[in-house]
Amino acid sequence: MGKLHKNKHKPKREGKTITVGKIESVPPGRGATVKLKDGSEIALFNINGEFRAIENFCPHKGYPLADSRVYGSIVECDLHGWRFDVRNGECFTEKSCWIESYDVTVEGGWIKVVV
Numbered sequence: 001m002g003k004l005h006k007n008k009h010k011p012k013r014e015g016k017t018i019t020v021g022k023i024e025s026v027p028p029g030r031g032a033t034v035k036l037k038d039g040s041e042i043a044l045f046n047i048n049g050e051f052r053a054i055e056n057f058c059p060h061k062g063y064p065l066a067d068s069r070v071y072g073s074i075v076e077c078d079l080h081g082w083r084f085d086v087r088n089g090e091c092f093t094e095k096s097c098w099i100e101s102y103d104v105t106v107e108g109g110w111i112k113v114v115v
C-alpha cells in the first residue's frame with residue numbers, strides 16, 4: 001500500500017457548529033468542497049437528501065473526495081478508486097486509513113457542520 005498521506009487541510013476539532021450553505025447548493029448524489037475560514041476543508045455530500053461530511057482528502061495520494069463519484073453512501077476516489085463510507089469515514093480499500101467524519105444538521109434549509 002505504501003505510506004498514507006497526511007491531510008494538512010483537516011479542520012481542527014473544536015465542537016463548533018458552522019453554517020456552510022443552503023441545501024439546494026449540493027444536489028443529491030453529489031459532493032461539494034466546503035472551505036472554512038482558517039483554510040481547512042471538508043467534503044460535504046447529499047445522499048438522497050441526507051447530508052454527510054468527511055475529510056476532503058484521500059489518504060492514498062491526497063485527491064479531494066468532494067470531486068469524486070458517489071455510489072449510494074460510498075465515495076470512490078476518482079484517482080485510483082479507493083472507497084470510503086461518507087457516513088463515518090470508513091475506508092473499504094485500506095482498513096488502516098479510516099478518515100474523519102463530521103456531524104451535519106439541517107435547520108431552515110441551511111446546512112450546518114460540527115467541526
Ligand code: FES
Pocket residue numbers: 058059060061062063077078079080081082
Ligand atoms: S489518491 Fe489514489 S485512490 Fe485516492
